[in-house]
Amino acid sequence: MKFKKLLAGTGIALALATGAFAQDKTTVGFVYVGPVGDGGWTYEHDKGRQAVEAHFGDAVETVFVESVPEGPDAERVITQMVLQGADLIFTTSFGYMDATINVAERFPDVKFEHATGYKTADNVAIYNARFYEGRAIQGHIAGQMTESNIVGYIGSYPIPEVIQGINSAFIHAREVNPDVEFRVVWAYTWFDPAKEAEAATVLIEQGADVILQHTDSTAPQAAAQAAGNVVTFGQASDMSEFAPFPRVSSIIDDWAPYYIARTQAVIDGTWESTDTWDGIPEGMVSIGEITEAVPAEVKASAEAMIAAIRAGEYHPFTGPLTRQDGSVWLADGEVASDGDLLGMNFYVEGLTGDIPQ
Amino acid sequence: MIRLEKRTAPSRFWTYAAPLLAVVLTMVCGALVFAALGNDPFVTIRTIFWDPLFSEFSWYYRPQLLIKAAPLVLIAIGLSFGFRAGVWNIGAEGQYILGAICGAAVGLAFYPTESPFIFPLMVMAGALGGWAWAMIPGVLRVRFGTNEILVSLMLVYVAQNLLASMALGALRNPDASGFPGSRNLARYPSATSWINEGAGLHWGVVFALIAVIFAYITLSRHIFGFHVRLSGQSPRAARFAGVNPGLLVLICMGISGTLAGLAGLFEVAGPSGLISIDFNAGYGFTAIIVAFLGRLHPVGILLAAGLMALTYIGGEIAQSNLRLPAAAIQVLQGMLLFFLLAVDVLTHYRIRLTARGVA
Numbered sequence: 001m002k003f004k005k006l007l008a009g010t011g012i013a014l015a016l017a018t019g020a021f022a023q024d025k026t027t028v029g030f031v032y033v034g035p036v037g038d039g040g041w042t043y044e045h046d047k048g049r050q051a052v053e054a055h056f057g058d059a060v061e062t063v064f065v066e067s068v069p070e071g072p073d074a075e076r077v078i079t080q081m082v083l084q085g086a087d088l089i090f091t092t093s094f095g096y097m098d099a100t101i102n103v104a105e106r107f108p109d110v111k112f113e114h115a116t117g118y119k120t121a122d123n124v125a126i127y128n129a130r131f132y133e134g135r136a137i138q139g140h141i142a143g144q145m146t147e148s149n150i151v152g153y154i155g156s157y158p159i160p161e162v163i164q165g166i167n168s169a170f171i172h173a174r175e176v177n178p179d180v181e182f183r184v185v186w187a188y189t190w191f192d193p194a195k196e197a198e199a200a201t202v203l204i205e206q207g208a209d210v211i212l213q214h215t216d217s218t219a220p221q222a223a224a225q226a227a228g229n230v231v232t233f234g235q236a237s238d239m240s241e242f243a244p245f246p247r248v249s250s251i252i253d254d255w256a257p258y259y260i261a262r263t264q265a266v267i268d269g270t271w272e273s274t275d276t277w278d279g280i281p282e283g284m285v286s287i288g289e290i291t292e293a294v295p296a297e298v299k300a301s302a303e304a305m306i307a308a309i310r311a312g313e314y315h316p317f318t319g320p321l322t323r324q325d326g327s328v329w330l331a332d333g334e335v336a337s338d339g340d341l342l343g344m345n346f347y348v349e350g351l352t353g354d355i356p357q
Numbered sequence: 358m359i360r361l362e363k364r365t366a367p368s369r370f371w372t373y374a375a376p377l378l379a380v381v382l383t384m385v386c387g388a389l390v391f392a393a394l395g396n397d398p399f400v401t402i403r404t405i406f407w408d409p410l411f412s413e414f415s416w417y418y419r420p421q422l423l424i425k426a427a428p429l430v431l432i433a434i435g436l437s438f439g440f441r442a443g444v445w446n447i448g449a450e451g452q453y454i455l456g457a458i459c460g461a462a463v464g465l466a467f468y469p470t471e472s473p474f475i476f477p478l479m480v481m482a483g484a485l486g487g488w489a490w491a492m493i494p495g496v497l498r499v500r501f502g503t504n505e506i507l508v509s510l511m512l513v514y515v516a517q518n519l520l521a522s523m524a525l526g527a528l529r530n531p532d533a534s535g536f537p538g539s540r541n542l543a544r545y546p547s548a549t550s551w552i553n554e555g556a557g558l559h560w561g562v563v564f565a566l567i568a569v570i571f572a573y574i575t576l577s578r579h580i581f582g583f584h585v586r587l588s589g590q591s592p593r594a595a596r597f598a599g600v601n602p603g604l605l606v607l608i609c610m611g612i613s614g615t616l617a618g619l620a621g622l623f624e625v626a627g628p629s630g631l632i633s634i635d636f637n638a639g640y641g642f643t644a645i646i647v648a649f650l651g652r653l654h655p656v657g658i659l660l661a662a663g664l665m666a667l668t669y670i671g672g673e674i675a676q677s678n679l680r681l682p683a684a685a686i687q688v689l690q691g692m693l694l695f696f697l698l699a700v701d702v703l704t705h706y707r708i709r710l711t712a713r714g715v716a
Binding site: 075 | 630633
């Protein structure tokens with residue numbers, strides 16, 4: 001342990017020594033789970049990075065590493081960024097949580113921001129977007145667009161963030177269509193176009209004519225396009241190249257304002273470890289254009305729902321809501337607490353199948 | 358015209374020169390690819406092959422090379438026995454996963470008791486897990502004549518699903534409020550495989566070196582090594598020499614499974630720390646390249662694993678320093694195997710220039 005501390009100490013000294021050359025320049029690092037050209041999740045984070053570069057010009061330098069596996073390799077990639085002189089590092093996938101915490105412990109002078117996780121430290125902040133707000137809109141449209149009454153859902157990993165999305169979409173699809181059913185396929189990946197396409201094809205073969213995805217690539221969109229009469233929604237990014245059909249709308253993550261604000265905080269020396277969870281009202285989540293493939297009255301009611309969420313008048317998880325096992329979750333008019341949502345590990349009533357345990 | 362003529366015996370010179378030539382060709386073609394991508398080819402090659410060893414931050418990268426190379430050496434040494442004997446275990450990745458699951462399960466069962474006996478028990482469980490998983494294709498081949506390539510490969514997918522279910526269910530950290538993944542074994546003093554984290558030293562590194570020595574002695578000095586080599590070269594002659602082919606298959610599968618299982622256990626109790634859905638990072642498949650690049654020779658494997666580790670670590674440096682796309686590194690690693698197989702022709706064939714038009 002002593003030796004380790006010594007090494008870490010030399011590391012900091014070296015990092016500081018090299019940092020001294022570029023004192024006026026702040027270096028911001030980004031660790032991505034997929035390639036920057038995935039057209040979805042990583043693509044949007046990289047747009048955020050580019051926005052940081054554009055906003056600060058020569059005052060800030062950004063570095064990134066793409067397609068970093070969510071295992072032991074992540075820790076090395078993050079450390080390597082610190083050694084390169086990064087002052088602020090965004091690790092943009094859930095699986096980087098322990099790696100981020102470990103590296104942060106060794107380099108207390110560097111700031112870290114971990115997306116979608118739950119572990120914080122003095123120099124580790126967390127941030128996430130309320131994707132479930134967008135899912136409510138998707139469910140609302142999907143429930144009315146489906147003719148087979150079967151909606152396919154490509155889940156990535158059965159973690160609370162993804163389960164929130166399934167529940168939110170299902171609640172709002174059922175609200176407008178009592179006969180609708182959801183089929184969930186777990187892909188166990190964030191980005192794997194082949195697996196994602198396969199999952200979409202399986203769902204379509206089971207009769208699904210609407211596909212929702214919580215994975216990062218555009219492969220499910222392409223599979224739906226090939227099938228012809230299947231509706232999809234862009235995920236994490238607009239995916240407008242598949243509009244107006246099959247992609248009829250989308251959830252867009254907009255990280256740019258957050259990344260710019262946090263970089264500014266580091267420059268100003270006001271950075272603090274925070275826990276950010278923003279949604280449609282703050283602009284971190286926005287809904288892509290609802291195309292003409294959606295009937296006008298459906299589009300109008302969807303837009304009304306967006307407006308209500310933006311104004312803070314409507315919460316997608318408002319009681320009465322019952323769990324799948326029949327127990328009461330939220331009483332009439334009660335709104336889900338953030339704590340409940342962050343640890344969500346159950347389906348709501350009406351969803352079939354089990355969450356893999 | 359260029360003609361290939363089969364050599365009566367493989368060339369001794371090219372047996373050793375082929376891997377080196379393959380590395381040089383990979384560097385040259387890699388440099389061309391990097392240049393085409395708009396990077397300075399010399400700087401890129403230096404970043405990948407030189408910087409991890411000798412740059413200003415090599416104090417951090419050298420230990421990382423050990424961490425990355427150790428599982429590759431362990432698995433590749435195990436595979437080399439089978440590959441020499443014509444037993445094709447392609448599923449080391451699955452055996453690696455099972456070793457990690459079994460070893461971690463034993464460790465987690467004792468949490469939070471502290472005792473010096475926990476880690477040795479985990480090692481045994483890890484070895485046993487990998488061994489048992491390898492025995493499935495082994496026994497199926499011996500008893501029913503199934504193809505061990507297919508069965509062992511398919512079992513990788515079974516193992517991955519088992520891993521996911523463990524991370525989500527039985528081994529899930531009860532304090533993680535619904536999030537998948539086990540407790541962090543690296544933070545559990547009695548269960549961690551770290552000897553010195555800063556120096557990159559964990560028990561897997563020690564075992565990898567022991568495995569190299571053990572394999573070297575067995576293959577060159579022991580009758581079992583002779584039987585293994587004989588079975589690969591001439592199964593018929595091996596039978597006359599008194600080799601029981603079924604038993605040999607089981608022993609070879611057993612050795613590779615055990616070592617892969619050990620590699621998994623050391624990884625999960627150290628560098629990885631926890632059983633998660635994406636715990637496996639492809640070491641079991643990369644080790645196949647390492648085994649062949651190292652000429653199935655223990656010392657060769659040691660060097661080849663070091664080289665592979667270098668391309669991984671250097672590749673990451675090139676990615677963040679030079680903005681080289683991740684795919685370019687994968688192309689480089691793929692080229693290595695491609696050129697090795699291509700250059701291997703020289704080991705077995707002689708190139709003859711002959712007059713044109715002779716029919």
